[in-house]
Amino acid sequence: MRTLLAAAAILAIATPALADETTGTVLAFDRQADIIVMGDKTIWQLNPNTLIPADLAAGDTVKMTFTSTGDDGVASVDMLEKL
Template sequence: MSNAPVYRHRPYSSCFSTSAFADQTSGTIIAYDRLANVIVFKDKSVWTLDAKTMVPSDLQAGDTVTLTFNSDGDNGAKPATELHRD
């Protein structure tokens, strides 16, 4: 028999949050569909923008931008919530 304490729950488990952490990606735009809120980068990656994401009115192909988004595990990435022109 062991004298080690027996925990009926995980200690400190309530201290950890399960919220997503923001990630960022940067790239040069080769296509931007303002109506569909979709950006395609030079590396052929396709990014959806959240409907509330502020986008400069003069954004166009050739611009380099940084997108902020949240990962959604095995489901990929959620729509980008921030866009900053580099």
């Protein structure tokens, strides 16, 4: 019974990674540092494996799909799509 309660407690506090997405306008993009700044001034560190459109520039509208760790923030940016 204690083992079952311990397992239930661990599952209750474990937070799964959640996929999410955001859309916005690119304010600035540093291709060498893999950093993108959106129009709302949020700064995103891109994953080195993230495919980035070759012609991405400031002013472009993009959709980013990322993995969220809940309240702890962003685990990784998985996809960047130019709209």
